[in-house]
Amino acid sequence: MSVIEQLVTSFQELVAQVPEILQPFIVLLAAAVPVIEGEGGTVVGILGGIHPVLAGVAAATGNFLSVLAVVTVTSRARTAVVDRRLVAVGAGTGEGRHTAPDAAPETAAVQPESKGRRRFKRWVVRFGVPGASILGPLAVPTQVTSAILVGSGTPRRWVLLWQAVAIVIWTTVATVSAWAALTYVVGVV
Numbered sequence: 001m002s003v004i005e006q007l008v009t010s011f012q013e014l015v016a017q018v019p020e021i022l023q024p025f026i027v028l029l030a031a032a033v034p035v036i037e038g039e040g041g042t043v044v045g046i047l048g049g050i051h052p053v054l055a056g057v058a059a060a061t062g063n064f065l066s067v068l069a070v071v072t073v074t075s076r077a078r079t080a081v082v083d084r085r086l087v088a089v090g091a092g093t094g095e096g097r098h099t100a101p102d103a104a105p106e107t108a109a110v111q112p113e114s115k116g117r118r119r120f121k122r123w124v125v126r127f128g129v130p131g132a133s134i135l136g137p138l139a140v141p142t143q144v145t146s147a148i149l150v151g152s153g154t155p156r157r158w159v160l161l162w163q164a165v166a167i168v169i170w171t172t173v174a175t176v177s178a179w180a181a182l183t184y185v186v187g188v189v
Helices: 003-016 023-031 037-047 053-093 104-109 113-140 141-149 157-188
Strands: none
Touching: 003 037, 003 157, 023 104, 023 113, 023 157, 037 053, 037 141, 037 157, 053 141, 053 157, 141 157
16 A cells, blocks of 8 residues: 555545534535635545545535625625715715815825736736636635625626636536546545
């Protein structure tokens, strides 16, 4: 038995000590972590001896739930910031409440865009939300991509739809790859 086979067998014995009903839940929680995501969660589940389909579904669910939470929080924060800017800009017409009397209302509305924001906008224009969602996990976690998209004004539903598609694609690729590697290369599973 090779060293890799021994490691996988030992890990499966460790996971077997956890009640079977909790094993997919642990994969779901692992996949909710931005660095691990669905891809890492499904690999951990398969390595632990969980059926590949169950591990993949649990991992994709955990990843999507964390993206949903990030999108909801980011959307609310963006709405609060935009509403506050609108109130501050309205100060010149007597409608604002939160602005100092001598503040210039135009300064709140006209702020130069940062270099990073301009670069991100070019990227979204070039690839669109689908491209940013599907290719984003190659560079940053899906939660970060979602926050950036929603923070820049992309509708929540559109971001959630394409993040779900990306999560399904990448988790499926990871599930099939991990299963194939363990079955045909290592000889365990």
